[in-house]
Amino acid sequence: MFENLTDRLSKSLKSISGKGRLTEDNIKGTLREVRMALLEADVALPVVRDFIQAIKKRAIGQEVAKSLNPGQAFIKVVQNELELAMGEVNENLNLATQPPAVLLMAGLQGAGKTTSVAKLSLLLKNKEKKSVLVVSADIYRPAAIKQLETLAAEVDVEFFPSDISQKPIDIANAAITHAKKKFIDVVIVDTAGRLHVDGEMMDEIKDLHQAINPIETLFVVDAMTGQDAANTAQAFNEALPLTGVILTKADGDARGGAALSIRHITGKPIKFIGMGEKIDALEPFYPDRIASRILGMGDVLSLIEELETKVDKDKAAKLAKKVQKGKGFDLEDFRDQLVQMKSMGGMMGMMDKLPGMSNIPDAMKDQVNDKATNQMEAIINSMSKKERAKPEIIKGGRKRRIAAGSGTQIQDVNKLLKQFTQMQKMMKKMSGKGGGMRKMMSGMQGMMPGMGGGMPGAGGGAGLPPGLGGFRKK
Template structure:
């Protein structure tokens, strides 16, 4: 909300049963730029919620988020407590947060909460582990309330608005290009992209510093598997890509580049046998890993050259086809060799 909608936000924890919960929320608030209202385990949750709203009014905050304790559907005492909190503050939104990995338990808990509170929607977390969307369908069917947000990872930017048609498209293997474009607009470093484009247009080569930047950009977009999951017709290949191009492999390649001297990064052709041995030792890898990275850089360099020629996007697509082995995964005949740990 703070970044995309320019809203000022205050958060408060009414979870008085886990001391760590309050500290965790304070840490999270600092990460996302929200104000944190302090509370302690010896306070009543209703008093915390009321005091947080009063403080938000004094600070002219746009949004107040009250985090309550997790509870089981069968815990009548805690369900009664959350009803008291709700009655005391009369929130505009009452969102039920459910772990998609809990399966049928998610549906049962949703039913109990829906009967106890006037829910306005649900937030589905760990949805990246529920490939077929079963939990989302169950919660929606039982409560009759919409899924408003969905968590597809562990980082804060992995929480995104829920678009049913986009999720359905992913499940059917049709990709989710709209979400991919929105993520690119938010996460890609436009200044670095412009700088690279100008560099290439002036005839300067694509060096290993540029490749390292591309790895960082890929990580920001959720890695290779995260990108492929959103491309039409590629969802079935996302798992295979993850097995070959995982976070560990990217980190390994970053370590290799970071073990090079500035001259070696800018002029990879100077890297001879003795330099490769030193780089492998410094990065904790093998000479074969260094050779593989240098080969991949050469292929990427050729593709970037095509971008600067008349062919433009068509040239890039031809280059990608060659790297993908004529339509297969990296490592296919004539394509990019597979990334290995």
């Protein structure tokens, strides 16, 4: 997400970062570039206008002029204004009511509403330790009811059955009554989507809202629709008292216009952002972290949170003990690392959150793609148990068999074995004392397909992304 905007902003802000003094003249060119970057990112025109005006006012004011490093102070102003445009802080769901807390989901067809219901229920169950009931009031699409039932089973929350012969209000009221009897904490009501905003649909959802009086009314919108997402959100906001927005499919949106436009146009906060198709790929929306990512500064906090929640701690502890006892790191362990990385959104998902990634050439980014990770996993799966435990026995004939079994070439098998050897060496170093975070980052680099010899131009540390060389675990 934001790749195009990050590239444009990084280039335009680089020209001003070293300036010892900022004047209206040298700011003018940079502001023009920033304006173009935002328009290309499909940010709504009124948002761009106000954004540029606010930066200009602050940049030629005392705040920047008296700074020891005006160029860096200017970048800080841009970061602050990005945060302000998106809402400054993360706004949590309001669940402070007599249970059950009722959440109503609204949005257009195809925005990812039903999937978001499941993702949100999983997040509430795992993070907030809430019991959740989901129900579909979409009486126009039997497939939507069935889809929600399947997803509810997948995330292990209760599903309340409904039927296309019923009325949406009756469905929702019956689900709420059932939740009260069973002392369920949260009820999430999925509603019918449409291909466009029409009066009939709005009247139906208004009546439903009035009947069940939800504590949260969330608008689900596809980030890929750019500033249209903000305009659609505004149309819903005029019909319903929205309390927040869920921005879906943000991982496929290279522009980011929706994230920067929605708050400004609707006045409503983005509460969650969908970063992938997986059922756990829903994150709370933190404007400060997103602003940092837009400016190419990474989002290490979110990465650490993901490591905390998604890394299998038992497996990690067993591996650490195994390595410390000198039993070595084998291909079975290497495959486990690849699988865990996939659960965190893959290598590209993790790299997006690391500082300095915008400085890495596109050719190198192409080498570090998730297809390569899948290929590596397929190669290891083609090996016998003995080969995974003792990679040194993998010679000519075995390599040919493994390549044929995984649908790859012998050179791909050789590449994997080379990367595995580097990872093995790194794990031996990690079994020594100290260097926690630095070694973890080096380890991630060691696992990057095609990155065997370290990243060219990486400052401050062997093979580390720029900006991470001096990073130490306190």
